[in-house]
Amino acid sequence: MPAVSKSLRCATAVAVVLVSVMTAPAAFAGGRGEGGSRGSTDQQANVDGNGTVSVTVGGVVFDRSKNGSGDSVGAVTSSTSWSPPACWYAPKYTPQQLQDYLEPIWEAESTGYEWDAKQREKYNALDEKKGFNKDKTGKGYWWGSYVNESFPPGWDKCDTEYFWVDQGDPPPADKENAVTPEVLAELAYGEIRVPGTEVTLAPAAATKVNLPTWAWLDGADFKPVSVTASVKEIGIWATATAEPVSLQIEPGTPDAETYPASGVCEIKGGRIGAPYEKGKADDTPPCGVKYLRSSGDGTFPLRATVTWKIHWTGSDSPGGNLPDGAFGATQDVVVQEIQAVNR
Secondary structure, eight states, X not given: OHHHHHHHHHHHHHHHHHTTTOOOOOSSTTOSOOSSSBSSSOOEEEEOTXXXXXXXXXXXXXXXXXXXXXXXXXXXEESSSOOOOSEEEEEXXXXXXXHHHHHHHHHHTXXXXXXXXXXXXXXXXXXXXXXXXXXXXXXXXXXEEEEBTTOOTTTTOOOOOOEEEETTSOOOTTSTTBOOHHHHHHHHHHHOEEOOOOOEEESOSOEETTOOXXXXXXXXXXXXXXXXXXXXXXXXXXXXXXXXXXXXXXXXXXXXXXXXXXXXXXEETTEEXXXXXXXXXXXXXXXXXXXXXXXXXXXXXEEEXXXXXXXXXXXXXXXXXXXXXXXXXXXXEOEEOOOOOOO
């Protein structure tokens, strides 16, 4: 068994590298994954009559039509040590397609006679009617592994050989990250993109020492976004939705005060903070900062980070919450001394 496990890991690693250039047939409509974001195979995008964009990635179809868009969008970072699955299992081949994929590899003897013989035995390859579960055609799929192609920690943990799942049955409980509605929600989390977080400041060009600076974000840009992940062949789906809840202001220097004192501005009425209006120079801004010293010939790196609360719903599941996500950006702020006029 140790030798087999070692061979399996090697085969998995080789497959990750080679699968994008091999011409194995697609397991089902939509292709077998992606070559740029998630998954270990080619990506295919489809647009329906309503303009809805769906992308097949790693055996999973992602509907990104309600996701954030534009040049400034970015992925959220979990507020905890949790991260979306780095690899997962999903339906990959019909019986005939698995046979068409494996037999050329065995014929090439690239994995060794002993390994090939054990594989032929496992899949009952010599039985023309029942080999590869061909007698169950249309009643299930061979499941296989896919990886996040950015190769984060844990990408190589899905090293189990192909396994069969009957249509309508859940995947084996011991297969971690085999797609279920909850796992799909976690994968959708990784596809969420939210707007950039450059705040509007008043004064805009340069603020003054000891003068409250108002900060706010346009409420129109900060509305819920969502991504739906599905595996249509087995009829499961999940939608992960991110909703903005607060903005944290970090002035970029300890010589500053924030409004409120915590630096965390809650979203109210669909807006974070409030625009400055003429006549409010002496008012305390609901969201902002007051610098206590000049930035001199340089600037202070003010960082604005929006926290997004993320929850999910799914097929045959009440759903639940996923870890909050954060996305932020830094902008340079010029702070000048107030010039006094001597007469």
